[in-house]
């Protein structure tokens with residue numbers, strides 16, 4: 483069977499204390515020893531990876547991201563993105579919060595991947611690496627450059643270049 487290059491992981495976050503306070507109920511259950519979850523009474527969904535409310539940042543990184551980082555250093559492309567409604571845990575998982583104030587255990591995907599990438603670079607003196615970073619938030623139709631906050635959101639656009647690649651361009 484042909485391998486599908488897109489893998490989907492689902493992570494269920496625990497109820498927040500304010501949710502517990504308001505007596506909110508958990509509506510997602512994990513089916514033990516499978517990659518399935520049940521929503522409500524009987525709606526079953528299957529994913530490539532399932533992480534429950536007690537899953538750690540380290541576990542998510544090791545299972546889903548580390549293998550991609552290894553391929554990346556071998557020259558393959560890799561993309562990871564978090565998708566979900568507001569409050570579902572994207573920022574927490576991706577580790578894009580206040581990284582400096584977060585404990586080692588709580589670090590998410592970005593700081594772990596960056597750390598490992600530069601570790602790899604420092605161990606391979608015979609290879610030339612070039613690392614470029616951009617950090618852009620997409621919210622509805624607007625793009626925000628998180629490394630250049632003075633840039634107006636109106637000046638950033640997603641375009642297709644002449645080769646058909648999707649690129650982010652700055653134009654006044």
Ligand SMILES: Nc1ncnc2c1ncn2[C@@H]1O[C@H](COP(=O)(O)OP(=O)(O)O)[C@@H](O)[C@H]1O
Pocket residue numbers: 494495496498535566567568569570571572573574575
């Ligand atoms: N796996 C988790 N364990 C504990 N708290 C979490 C987890 N995922 C999210 N949270 C908390 O839930 C709240 C919403 O998460 P957040 O990452 O900001 O959501 P999003 O970025 O999808 O809007 C935050 O207070 C965050 O700290």
Ligand SMILES: [Mg+2]
Pocket residue numbers: 572573574
């Ligand atoms: Mg967020």
